[in-house]
Amino acid sequence: MAIGRKIRYGMVGGGPDAFIGSVHRAAAALDGEMELVAGAFSSKADKSKQQGEALCLNPNRVYTSYKEMAEKEAQLPEGERIDFVSVVTPNHVHFEIAKAFIEAGFHVVCDKPMTTTVQDAEELCRLVKKHDVVFGLTHNYTGYPLVKQARALVQDGTLGDIRKIVVEYPQGWLASRLEEEGVKQAAWRTDPKQAGVSSCIGDIGTHAENLAYYITGLEMDEICADLTTFVPGRQLEDDGNILIHYKNGARGILYASQVSLGEENNLRIRVYGSKASIDWHQENPNYLSVKFGGAPEKVYKRGNDYLAPVAAHNQRIPFGHPEAFIEAFANVYRNVGRTIAARLEGKQPGEFDTDFPTVQDGARGVHFIHKTVESGKSDQKWVKAGYNPPS
Numbered sequence: 001m002a003i004g005r006k007i008r009y010g011m012v013g014g015g016p017d018a019f020i021g022s023v024h025r026a027a028a029a030l031d032g033e034m035e036l037v038a039g040a041f042s043s044k045a046d047k048s049k050q051q052g053e054a055l056c057l058n059p060n061r062v063y064t065s066y067k068e069m070a071e072k073e074a075q076l077p078e079g080e081r082i083d084f085v086s087v088v089t090p091n092h093v094h095f096e097i098a099k100a101f102i103e104a105g106f107h108v109v110c111d112k113p114m115t116t117t118v119q120d121a122e123e124l125c126r127l128v129k130k131h132d133v134v135f136g137l138t139h140n141y142t143g144y145p146l147v148k149q150a151r152a153l154v155q156d157g158t159l160g161d162i163r164k165i166v167v168e169y170p171q172g173w174l175a176s177r178l179e180e181e182g183v184k185q186a187a188w189r190t191d192p193k194q195a196g197v198s199s200c201i202g203d204i205g206t207h208a209e210n211l212a213y214y215i216t217g218l219e220m221d222e223i224c225a226d227l228t229t230f231v232p233g234r235q236l237e238d239d240g241n242i243l244i245h246y247k248n249g250a251r252g253i254l255y256a257s258q259v260s261l262g263e264e265n266n267l268r269i270r271v272y273g274s275k276a277s278i279d280w281h282q283e284n285p286n287y288l289s290v291k292f293g294g295a296p297e298k299v300y301k302r303g304n305d306y307l308a309p310v311a312a313h314n315q316r317i318p319f320g321h322p323e324a325f326i327e328a329f330a331n332v333y334r335n336v337g338r339t340i341a342a343r344l345e346g347k348q349p350g351e352f353d354t355d356f357p358t359v360q361d362g363a364r365g366v367h368f369i370h371k372t373v374e375s376g377k378s379d380q381k382w383v384k385a386g387y388n389p390p391s
Contacts, residue, residue, distance in 0.1 A: 003344050007337040009109075010038035010073060010082040012066045012097050013089035015047045016054070017184055020111060021088045024138070025055075027329035028086070031316075034337050037061055038082050040069040066097045074104040083340055084109060084134070090194040091202065095120040098135075102127045107134040107340050109333065113206050114362030116196030118370050121363040122390040128359045134343065135359040136336035139210040141267060142357055143331030145302050145311040145323065146288040150271070150278050151215045152308035153290065159273030162216050165244070165252040167208040167269040170260035174199075174238050177231050192235055197373045199236035201227070204267075205256035205372065206365040210357065211269055212254070213364065215278075218246040220368070220385040227376035230259045242372060247386065286322055313352040332356050360389055 009028065014021015021041070028034045038061035041051035045064040052062030063069035073081045084107035087097050095115040098108050102124070114137055115121045128135045141147060153159060178186035188194040189203055196202055212218070222245045227237040238259045244252030257263070267282035279289040286302040300307065303319030314331045315323060335356040342349040364387045371385040 003341050006033055006035045007084070007340055008037045008082050009034055009084050009086055010040075010061075010069060011036060011086045011088060012040050012069065013042075013087065014039070015042035015044075015051045017047075018088065019185055023326070023329060024086055024088050024109075024111075024333075026326055027140075028333045028337075030326065030330040031334050033334060033341075038063070038069060038073060040064065040066045067100060070100045070104045070106070073106070083107060083344070084336070087111060090188045091116050091196050092194045095124065098124055099127060102131050102133055102135075105131065105133070107336075109136045109138060109336055110362065111138050112210075112362065113196065113202050113365055113369060114359070115366055118363075118366055121366040125359050125363050125390045134336060134340050135362075136332060137357040137359065137362040137365075138329065138332055139207060139214070139357040139361060139365075140325070140329040140332055141207055141211050141282060142214045143314060143328035144280075144282075144285050145307065145315045146280055146285060146300060147211070147215065147328075148314055148355070149288055149300055149307050149311040150269075150280055152310060153276075153278060154216055154271065154273075158276055158290070159271060159278065160275030162218060162246075162248065162250045162271060162273050164250060164272040165212050165216060165218070165246070165269070166272075167212045167252070167267075168255040169204045169208045169267045170255065170257045170263040171204060171265060172257075172259065172261040172263045174231065174258035175261045177233060179234070190234055190236055190238075195236060196369070197236075198227075198369050199234075200238050200256050200258050201240045201372050202369050204258070205240055205242075205254065206369055207267065208254050208256055208269075209368045210361060210365055211267070212252065212271075213361075214357075215269065216250075216271060218248055218250055219387065220252075221245045221247045222382050223371060223375050223385045224381045224383075225372045225375035227373070237376070240372065240376070242375075244385075285324055285328070310352050310355060313355075363387075363389065 040063040041048040085101045087110040179190045224243040226241045228239045239257045242254040270279045277291045288300040290298040338353040339349040375383045
């Protein structure tokens with residue numbers, strides 16, 4: 001960055017009881033290119049003030065609501081106002097917050113899923129285009145260097161024609177009804193008024209969908225979903241199994257679960273081609289296996305000179321020193337921030353700086369969630385799932 005200052009951002013959500021807000025703040029701060037200067041951290045004014053004090057922010061930049069924040073930040077001189085807002089609230093208010101800041105002329109980084117309805121997702125796509133703002137979505141798993149290496153191997157033909165994708169995201173933390181035990185993260189994720197039409201698929205299945213799309217670029221044609229609520233009394237599904245037909249003829253299996261007892265965050269993807277296959281595990285993210293039919297297995301390791309330039313762009317330290325979750329998150333923020341900085345300078349972003357999930361990826365994810373729920377409720381089961389971006 002060469003704008004002579006740090007990119008300034010504000011945050012909506014991420015108050016004292018939140019988990020993901022502190023992760024976003026740590027990721028944004030990692031490279032020293034951004035600073036948090038404002039926030040509306042809670043719908044409760046006292047909690048927003050408490051979080052602002054904990055972060056040592058100017059009290060005048062700690063707001064009681066996102067509406068007040070958007071309005072007052074827009075009134076500040078260009079040299080003082082925020083450059084973008086980070087939205088880290090429960091799902092049901094993503095749309096109204098993002099809309100308010102886009103219409104006020106601010107760039108946006110939003111947690112996933114982007115919205116709870118397809119209509120709202122498509123409206124955000126139109127608003128981003130109309131107001132010409134940068135919109136980043138924190139599908140942070142795309143930020144891992146070896147995920148980017150996997151994508152490069154698909155793109156350069158190492159795997160040949162893609163035939164099968166197996167992507168899974170099992171967790172076990174919701175195997176009991178934690179939402180009835182005062183666990184805030186469980187409560188809102190299993191509440192249809194806050195989470196939307198889906199819990200498991202909306203929370204983690206959409207990460208699996210996005211990872212498969214990011215690496216392979218393949219569009220879904222139709223899906224067959226089996227959704228189950230195992231925990232008695234829970235309103236939304238806590239387990240999902242999906243068969244996928246891709247438009248190029250490839251086949252896929254996507255499995256997401258919040259009740260796979262003993263699993264922590266075991267996101268894994270395998271892509272099988274006509275020449276080779278790849279295998280990547282999020283819990284061991286610095287290694288990528290490439291397997292061949294008649295040759296020894298090859299393992300790519302993070303930090304080495306033989307990696308693709310896009311992978312090298314997204315790593316910070318030499319090989320042998322692990323990089324993981326926060327760094328992957330930080331890659332999304334850094335690339336968004338450098339794209340915004342280029343805008344401020346009137347220049348084009350760097351070659352790899354625009355490599356982050358966008359509003360279109362967000363809309364694709366919301367479309368996937370709703371098609372999965374539609375299939376899960378259908379007697380016919382197989383439903384068309386192709387995504388057509390809004391004009």
